[in-house]
Amino acid sequence: xxxxMLDYYAKDLIKKAxxxxxxxxxxxxxxxSKSDANDLVTNxxxxxxxxxxxxxxxxxxxxxxxxxxxxxxxISALDGYVWMLDPIDGTMNFIHQQxxxxxxxxxxxxxxxxxxxxxxxxxxxxxxxxxxxxAYLNDEPIPVLExxxxxxxxxxxxxxxxxxxxxxxxxxxxxxxxxxxxxxxYGSAALELAYVATGRIDAYISLRLSPWDIAxxxxxxxxxxxxxxxxxxxxxxxxxQDTFLVARKSIHETLLSNYISLK
Amino acid sequence: xxxxMLDYYAKDLIKKAxxxxxxxxxxxxxxxSKSDANDLVTNxxxxxxxxxxxxxxxxxxxxxxxxxxxxxxxISALDGYVWMLDPIDGTMNFIHQQxxxxxxxxxxxxxxxxxxxxxxxxxxxxxxxxxxxxAYLNDEPIPVLExxxxxxxxxxxxxxxxxxxxxxxxxxxxxxxxxxxxxxxYGSAALELAYVATGRIDAYISLRLSPWDIAxxxxxxxxxxxxxxxxxxxxxxxxxQDTFLVARKSIHETLLSNYISLK
Numbered sequence: 114x115x116x117x118m119l120d121y122y123a124k125d126l127i128k129k130a131x132x133x134x135x136x137x138x139x140x141x142x143x144x145x146s147k148s149d150a151n152d153l154v155t156n157x158x159x160x161x162x163x164x165x166x167x168x169x170x171x172x173x174x175x176x177x178x179x180x181x182x183x184x185x186x187x188i189s190a191l192d193g194y195v196w197m198l199d200p201i202d203g204t205m206n207f208i209h210q211q212x213x214x215x216x217x218x219x220x221x222x223x224x225x226x227x228x229x230x231x232x233x234x235x236x237x238x239x240x241x242x243x244x245x246x247x248a249y250l251n252d253e254p255i256p257v258l259e260x261x262x263x264x265x266x267x268x269x270x271x272x273x274x275x276x277x278x279x280x281x282x283x284x285x286x287x288x289x290x291x292x293x294x295x296x297x298x299y300g301s302a303a304l305e306l307a308y309v310a311t312g313r314i315d316a317y318i319s320l321r322l323s324p325w326d327i328a329x330x331x332x333x334x335x336x337x338x339x340x341x342x343x344x345x346x347x348x349x350x351x352x353x354q355d356t357f358l359v360a361r362k363s364i365h366e367t368l369l370s371n372y373i374s375l376k
Numbered sequence: 377x378x379x380x381m382l383d384y385y386a387k388d389l390i391k392k393a394x395x396x397x398x399x400x401x402x403x404x405x406x407x408x409s410k411s412d413a414n415d416l417v418t419n420x421x422x423x424x425x426x427x428x429x430x431x432x433x434x435x436x437x438x439x440x441x442x443x444x445x446x447x448x449x450x451i452s453a454l455d456g457y458v459w460m461l462d463p464i465d466g467t468m469n470f471i472h473q474q475x476x477x478x479x480x481x482x483x484x485x486x487x488x489x490x491x492x493x494x495x496x497x498x499x500x501x502x503x504x505x506x507x508x509x510x511a512y513l514n515d516e517p518i519p520v521l522e523x524x525x526x527x528x529x530x531x532x533x534x535x536x537x538x539x540x541x542x543x544x545x546x547x548x549x550x551x552x553x554x555x556x557x558x559x560x561x562y563g564s565a566a567l568e569l570a571y572v573a574t575g576r577i578d579a580y581i582s583l584r585l586s587p588w589d590i591a592x593x594x595x596x597x598x599x600x601x602x603x604x605x606x607x608x609x610x611x612x613x614x615x616x617q618d619t620f621l622v623a624r625k626s627i628h629e630t631l632l633s634n635y636i637s638l639k
Contacts, residue, residue, distance in 0.1 A: 205530070205557065205558055209530055209575075209576060209577070210571075210576035210577075211576075212576070236499070267468070267472055267563075270535070271559070272533070272535050272538050272553045272559045272561075273553060273559070275535050275538055275539060276538060276550045276553050276554065277550070287539045287540070290535045290536060290539050291539065294468065295468055295563055296534070296535045296536075296561060297561050297562065297563055298535075298559060298560050298561040299560065299562075300530075300558060300560055308473075312472075313472060313473035313474075313475070314472075314473075
């Protein structure tokens with residue numbers, strides 16, 4: 114496996130970052146707002162990103178880093194190796210719940226995801242994949258996803274998109290709520306991707322995600338047969354914010370064509 | 377503590393039921409629908425309820441049992457001791473996810489909740505309370521809830537009530553989605569009550585719950601200062617389905633008066 118050593122290295126870094134995060138619960142959180150009052154960031158988000166960057170720059174000096182907190186590189190193309198990192202995906206959960214957040218990391222080579230990781234720190238569950246070699250939850254292989262139908266599906270979807278909003282026709286999503294078996298909203302894109310990969314939910318829809326939110330999870334989800342695109346059905350570019358849909362293959366096209374209508 | 381021995385007994389029964397549920401994952405689930413296609417029940421729901429009833433009838437023959445699966449007693453008044461049991465709260469999660477469900481149990485004496493339990497089987501987290509003696513998560517006391525504001529609150533709320541429906545004016549709930557920090561939907565009333573009691577979410581709203589869904593959680597939530605009523609602001613009766621709101625005291629009244637308008 115071409116990236117075996119890099120996989121060992123990344124997993125070790127992630128586990129050590131997880132220990133740092135767990136230790137942080139005994140100290141005081143410093144919470145700031147970013148673009149709006151609910152786009153929160155803490156000192157821990159920043160420290161964990163800097164921890165990754167410090168080690169990656171030392172041990173893989175040719176690699177670039179795209180990190181949520183902005184301490185990485187300015188990247189305009191995905192040549193070579195790029196690490197896409199969200200040190201704490203689900204910061205609101207991290208602050209309010211001290212659970213239901215994850216470290217999200219994807220390592221891309223010339224724009225192709227070769228390694229993906231989602232680490233549910235509190236439950237010590239590491240979802241991982243090497244492209245072409247299957248996905249794992251800790252040491253257990255994650256089975257390839259079977260097909261399902263819309264009426265049996267559980268969908269991850271934030272109520273912010275179900276109410277009138279400027280990004281998507283919410284009537285289509287109201288119909289979706291009516292047609293599916295259930296809707297869940299967990300507040301972490303990375304964990305919802307992990308849930309899709311393990312078949313706990315059948316799709317996850319978002320109107321605005323950044324590359325670091327999804328880079329790791331997409332590698333994992335694709336290894337078990339899920340399909341990930343933007344909400345126009347186009348391939349993901351991983352260079353800017355975009356809409357997002359990941360779903361079991363059997364319902365991906367139906368979700369796009371029957372329920373999604375962007376403004 | 378008046379109910380100490382009953383508390384030991386109930387906890388032991390719950391833990392043993394949890395072991396049975398965990399063992400069930402290696403055997404085949406038989407899934408049936410009840411009132412509609414998405415009101416699911418499995419052989420495990422039924423077996424666990426019968427397990428409780430068998431032991432309670434043997435060891436506490438004077439006590440009555442109100443159970444979701446209907447193997448208990450027909451109850452028209454809450455005189456004496458009544459056990460209100462949902463053997464698996466969040467059956468859809470149980471089936472699809474093998475997690476995010478709970479055993480929910482409240483023991484009421486002459487209509488007053490004296491003991492409450494929510495057992496997150498998979499994470500081995502037992503939330504419990506004896507009325508007047510505080511609430512616990514496993515062996516750790518759960519702190520009394522501090523105050524919060526609507527704009528900082530995370531609310532547990534199913535999207536089924538945010539879309540047009542026949543029970544509540546959804547415009548009020550759309551405004552709520554806009555005003556709060558975040559909405560979560562986990563698919564288990566008992567776990568959402570446990571989340572309110574531990575401050576991970578700040579309120580939980582439902583338009584239709586049965587006594588066994590909330591009986592245990594209400595005892596726990598009240599011990600840490602949360603307020604639980606129906607959506608008319610009236611005390612809960614625990615004899616029939618009703619609407620439901622549990623919230624930190626500081627936002628309970630505002631939620632009712634500014635956002636809730638029943639049809």
